[in-house]
Amino acid sequence: MLSHLWHLIIGSPLPTQNLAHERLDKIRALAAFSPDALSSVAYANQEIYLSLVVAGSAGLAFSWPIGLAITGLLIIVATSYYQTIHGYPSGGGAYIVARENLGTLPGLIAAAALTVDYSLTAAVSLTAGVAALASAFPALWAYKVELALILLVIITVINLRGIQESGTVMAVPVYSFLGAFLLMIGIGLVRLIVEGPGHLTSVAPPAVQSLTPLLVLHAFATGCTAMTGIEAISNGIPAFRPPEARNAGQTLIIMAILMGMLFVGSIGLTQFLAVIPRAEETILSALAHRIFGESPFYFLVQLSTLLILAVAANTSFADFPRLAAILARDGFLPHQLAGLGDRLVYSNGILTLAGVAGLLILLFGGDTHALIPLFAVGAFLAFTLSQIGMVNHWQRTRGKHWKMKAFLNGLGGLITGATMIIVGVSKFTEGAWVVPIAIALLTFGFMRIRDHYRDVAQELSLSNVADLPTSIPPRPRIVIPISGVHKGIVNAVNFARAIGQEITAVFVELEPGSGEQIRSKWAGLWPDIPLVVLPSPYRSLVGPLLDFLDETDREHNDGQLAVVMLPEFVPARWWHFFLHNQSAWLLKTALLYRRRRMGFQRVIIDVPYHLRR
């Protein structure tokens, strides 16, 4: 019944042969992978404005140069990832590049950094989306945690249903956001040409801080959050239609161009139209107000901003499960994360991400501002490792123009590395200190898991027939623990006769004196099978039985362990489960987890008796 409910929610299982068809065309892939990157333009503008406005109009005059510088950096990073996609067409992004070129440890650090960033992206985007919604409808503030969790559940279910459908669902908000913003920038340009530029000096608030190089650098660093999400496509190449790498590369270029246009266009218009927001208004809202007035187009821009923030969380759902599957295949995460679910998506990875994001939302009370300082450090660490890795890649492969390519990647790595340090240091006391600790713990965990799998593989390796014992063991000695004399044990006794050579029944006397009645009933039915009644002064079922098993093995001293045959009730209804002593379950657990010196475990035979009522 649970299984039916599950398939009602996520759809019927899909056969493995459908796999090749469950791919995204470029239109849908852009919708699936770009929301994180595109929506981060929105808050990057805000961060730059807030950093510069403290220095008045002289500060704000740096918006446009900083915008251009970040766009330049965006071109470098996009170029690097374009090269990466063609160099590593099976996906994996920063993890693969860093691992192949710098070694396992840097690769795992990059993977840990991405993992932290994906979890935060999911949580931050949802809380920011809810905050935007609640700004429009203040009554919803009280329910921000609940609303964020409801959105999380919706996005999780969409992703569990399968990626093609999720690409379709995501297309609406992404393309309406793009349409609304490109329209705004176009009309803004026309107004700029027709009306001429505004004058910042006459509208900007007075400076409260002097304009220092440090202040400009800090504004640049905070604006770099515009670039989070650009790595998404390089991790998600296998979701593209074949030829995967080519389609992914083209999609990356289109996305980077759109990001650049939105970013440079909006930040340029803000400066040259001399836009200054009201109190409690975002800079983008002020720009839209300036260009559209109170027309419906203003509300369209705001609504599409809300929606793209809400679906930005989906980028993490498109990417984290793939990264986790690659790590699981390499043995750094549990194997279960590498298996495709009923709908040909990595269901376990999706559910893991949903769990972590839900926990972050709960822990931080749905507060975006509390989460933001943790954000971006992970992404820039991954960028840096990936680009340093690409420098090494060009040095090793030495293709055409390798020095130029290595220089571009080296420059990119240097700048993203510097940005990471600036972001990390300036937000350290606000919570960014958690991120390096989380990355270190994750990296350590990855290595412990890999070590375990390697140990097990060595322990289990079975290369030739010489490893096998040649003799067939004798028929086993069998011990049947009984809870009473009833029909439920008849099958067990018969099966024991069929396979065993020496059968003993055992009754543990929990209440002193209760064994006598059992003994006489038993003797009437199975006079040829001995029944041992074990006293249990501490009313423990398991203890006396385990002691008896050890003792009987010692007495026989035939190199064999007695086999335990458990007659077990299978209840007719689920709630009946609670009405029968779970003694069979207790015994099995105790037997499985009791270590043996010889490393050989006792065999357990379950003989179920199905209760009809």
Place this chain on the structure above:
Amino acid sequence: MLSHLWHLIIGSPLPTQNLAHERLDKIRALAAFSPDALSSVAYANQEIYLSLVVAGSAGLAFSWPIGLAITGLLIIVATSYYQTIHGYPSGGGAYIVARENLGTLPGLIAAAALTVDYSLTAAVSLTAGVAALASAFPALWAYKVELALILLVIITVINLRGIQESGTVMAVPVYSFLGAFLLMIGIGLVRLIVEGPGHLTSVAPPAVQSLTPLLVLHAFATGCTAMTGIEAISNGIPAFRPPEARNAGQTLIIMAILMGMLFVGSIGLTQFLAVIPRAEETILSALAHRIFGESPFYFLVQLSTLLILAVAANTSFADFPRLAAILARDGFLPHQLAGLGDRLVYSNGILTLAGVAGLLILLFGGDTHALIPLFAVGAFLAFTLSQIGMVNHWQRTRGKHWKMKAFLNGLGGLITGATMIIVGVSKFTEGAWVVPIAIALLTFGFMRIRDHYRDVAQELSLSNVADLPTSIPPRPRIVIPISGVHKGIVNAVNFARAIGQEITAVFVELEPGSGEQIRSKWAGLWPDIPLVVLPSPYRSLVGPLLDFLDETDREHNDGQLAVVMLPEFVPARWWHFFLHNQSAWLLKTALLYRRRRMGFQRVIIDVPYHLRR
């Protein structure tokens, strides 16, 4: 390790032979069973005052008559329970009496009513205790739920350690409460004689309502909450030292006398000293103030009131587990509730009560006032059923003075029944409507559980040898599902050879093409055992395997079901559990819960392989 932690908290296991010694002497028994009854005196006074003060001094003049009437009722109920203890010395109180004299259904209704009341007593006493504490230290109000839960955990642990120790721990608050209150009443009497009575008319607030018979009746009904808890001893007789019934009866008489003295003394002094509380002061606090002034004795009275409220919850812990054990022995609750734990207490009953009380505290946000209206209805229903049952008992047994005894019980039953109706009706809309629903659901549950156990007993009954099959079944066909070719399956293959007649290995091909490699490795090692590779287009492990088993049974058509032999990893560390596909577990669950038309279940053989690292 978990088991060590458990024994550190609750103490080492005690042998069953200690059982007779783990009994309470009368001093400790009074401490263990009386806090509920004694502490209810405190709020009954308050309820009577609040009911009467609306009619001014004319109303308050009825305090003393009402106090005397309730004391009269107390004598009747105590007499009835004294008779019950001697009539039913193995305990069970209202349940036993109602069941034996009125039938199973009334007995179960009484048991359900007591169950509801015990849960509420535990929750209400803890929240009231915390409220009293928080009144003294207002900073604690914000943590009232947490504090109530901490108290609950402490009381649970004390009870899990064993009742003798809990009697010892409880003795301090109970006897300091008794000492403080008896001292207060004694000094109050001296002051009354020395100073002469006060005049209510000069101090009482003006009447806002006229004095009607209904108002007096309502005050009487609310004051009857003083009697909740009086039944505790009759349920707990087996916890007394032998001779149990005699000791329990004497303890009941002592408790009833103390209750009466405290109640009549305090309510009489309140009226004759003309005590009127300040705003936000309880009537008992006002009385203590009047008698002791601001001396340390006033604080002693208040502190001991707080403490006895906190430990009143313990009465439920002393009684509910015993009632649950009796119900479990009669087959109306799961058998597990009838078993004595490591420390010779009914651990499962204690934990169940702790869970329910904790849930009530959480659901009602630690608010006593929200819980109070649910309270007392259950207790009075149990009283009524018990006393009507005793009437029947006297009619049947017809001993000395049986008419007088039956009359007393009948009168008591009539009055408690009327009280129950008045309390239920007057508090119906405040939440008391939940109680009859809960009692009905519990009663229904008891009967469903009994029906199930009866059905199972019938189904399993095995009265003579003719029921047993005479032929020994042949050696079984064995199917071994494998996840790969490694050392973990060597033991399974050897064991299969020892006991089986036809062995087949099965590999489910989750990834298309993965079967080929397995097949060739298998053929090199075990050429004489066939390996079947099953395709799995929907990547399900369990589905294809179950289908294969059904099919092979159909082909062989020998009246046997193939036995499934599962090679299973036992990890060396707990966290390794998450690193291996839980396929063995999944398969076992699917096999156990798949119903067979023939009602016979497939045998499952676990061959564990213990991983060393």
